[in-house]
Amino acid sequence: MLYTHATILTLNPSRDIIVDGAILVQRDTIADIGKSDVLIQRYITGVDEGTKEEERNLEGRIIIPGLISTHVHTAQTLLRGAADDLELVSWLCERIWVLQGNFTPEDGYAAARISIAEMLKTGTTCFLESMFADRYGFDGLCKAVEESGIRGCLGKIVMDSGKYAGDPKWAMHPGLIENRETSLLGALKMHERWDGAANGRIKVWFGARTPGGVSDDLYREMTALSHEKNIPITMHCAEVAADRAYFASLNHTPMSYCSSVDLLGPSTVLVHMVHLDDSDIAALARTNTHVAHCPTSNAKLASGIARVPDLLNAGVNVGLGTDGAPCNNTNDLFQEMKLAGIIHKAQSMDPTLVPAETVLEMATINGARALGLHDTIGSLEVGKKADFVAVDVRKVGMQPVYSPVSAVVYSATGRDVDLVVVDGRVVVEGGVLLSMDEEAVWREAQRRGHEVVERAGLGAKVKSRWPMK
Structure with a gap:
């Protein structure tokens, strides 16, 4: 053609x-x-x-070029609008983890399909799934990518602790907790089964949980396997102030901790990265570690605003991501581009920061570079x-x-x-x-989303705060 x-x-x-x-x-x-x-x-x-x-x-x-989202939670699209106007820890512990802990593999497949359908219709041709849990059915996610025609880098969760930032008060739902065998070894099995499938459109990654949810030993085992088998890593990091406090309790900054468990390098995409100091930014630049910027999620959850102008000035490669639908409500990367182009101007009172050209690079060629695909897409x-x-x-x-x-x-x-x-x-x-039956996709997601909410016992909490008559 x-x-x-x-x-x-x-x-x-x-x-x-x-x-x-x-x-x-x-x-x-x-x-x-x-x-x-x-x-x-x-x-x-x-x-x-x-x-x-x-x-x-x-x-x-x-x-x-096709847009590239460097941070997506495909499972969470089934929960769009189910946890609005909450800060991150309440959002996670009281809503999202409870809901996701009640998923079935069929729910995970339906969630992947509606996420992918929305991404394709809004111009995203490649995405990085951050942390797909075992209970969601990783085979179903790969099947959805294969059927739809999209390009997917798919992070299978790696974890061995059900806490957030090491705090027992912020506990995961029991249905989400995985051990080394299920998470790390399960990721290796999925890599063997699916990496390179669908004419090379599927790549399988390690999707590590945030520090505090993974032991030092498991991080080191994962990073050693990453080097040995050429499996890239993505991980949330320094998203909220609680993350920074956790690193400080270990006598570390975010990047000194990541360095201590060998997480930094050109095959790693660190997500959010809001709470960094100058030494962290220098470490990212020195090690060629990539950053996924998610301005809408960070703003909606009141996590803060990442130091993107400083990261870019230091030579750090920064891509864009939408994050999940419960903290963004859309998988539309065009909307993410606009916010990325204006939020840093408002914070700095400098309208020349992060111009439109830079934003488009972040959503295309920078994203491809972060995923190690810049020789073929972007x-x-x-x-x-x-x-x-x-x-x-x-x-x-x-x-x-x-x-x-x-x-x-x-x-x-x-x-x-x-x-x-x-x-x-x-x-x-x-x-x-053209590649999916759109109405069938959203009808299935609508039905299964409501079923998950009722299964989790949260039907009363996710409804409108105004009376519906």
Whole structure:
């Protein structure tokens, strides 16, 4: 297929923007990219009838690389809106862990499907699942990725303690507690079974719990296996003040602790990273450790605002993530881009910090780099995978367009996504999800979400605070 007459934000090393551009896709790969008139001549009008490429006119669209979410909890989409307006520890201990502790594998599969459906429809073509518990059914998550056509890096939970930040008052629901055999060894089994499946779209990661939920010995065993078997690691870290206090109780800063158990390095994505000092930022830069920035979750849970301008200035690679639906209420990375572009301006009173171009890099090529996939996705270049998104700007909420980058970051939402291609396959066309039965997906999620709430005995707590008559 030759996609023509679009404005293309390549995110290539020169950050070229091609006006009236075209992309030739052959199988799962970008075979050519350039001006529409040149590629039309090369592949349609200037060749024999039998060798002509099919053309798809994308006039009025902006093509960007597929968005990459570096932090998602797919299971939690089943709990969207079930824990609003709570700070993190109450949110976890009184609602989310209780609800998730009542999941079945069938619930986990339904949750994965609605998460993936929403991500695809809103332009996310690759995601990093942070911590999928054994009880959710990891096989079902992989099956959902395989069926849907999305690209997924899937973190299987690693833990051996049911506490948060080492505090027994913040205990996990018993249904979520796993030991070394179930978590770490289970992750190894899933890696053997699924890593590289679905034409390479599935990668299996270690999804370590936050420090305080994993013993030092288990961390060290996991990091040794990570090096030996080339299994990347993702982990929440320094999200709330309680995390920082826990590190201090061990005579550590967040990154000195992570260094002590060999967590830092280019195969690790640390999530949130709100409560850091200067030495932590220097350690991240020195070790090439990646950071996933989740501004909406951090704001909604009142966790604080990550020092993203300082991280970027130090040379730390920062990607974007939506986190889970109960602390964001959406898996739409366009909305996350907008907040990432404005929240640091408000905090610093400097409108030049984290400009739109930087935000788009965070959501594409930086995310690909964090996942170790920058040689294959994250930018639109010949030889890379055909993962891209067309944003429709033929709308009153998008016009006029002066800078296409500004339009994508500050004006667009996921509802403006017209076309999504992953691995060369069209999975969304005209805003319609093609790879899944969307209505069946949301109806199943609606039913199972309510069943989980009732099973957990929280039906009265998750309802509207205003009377519903």
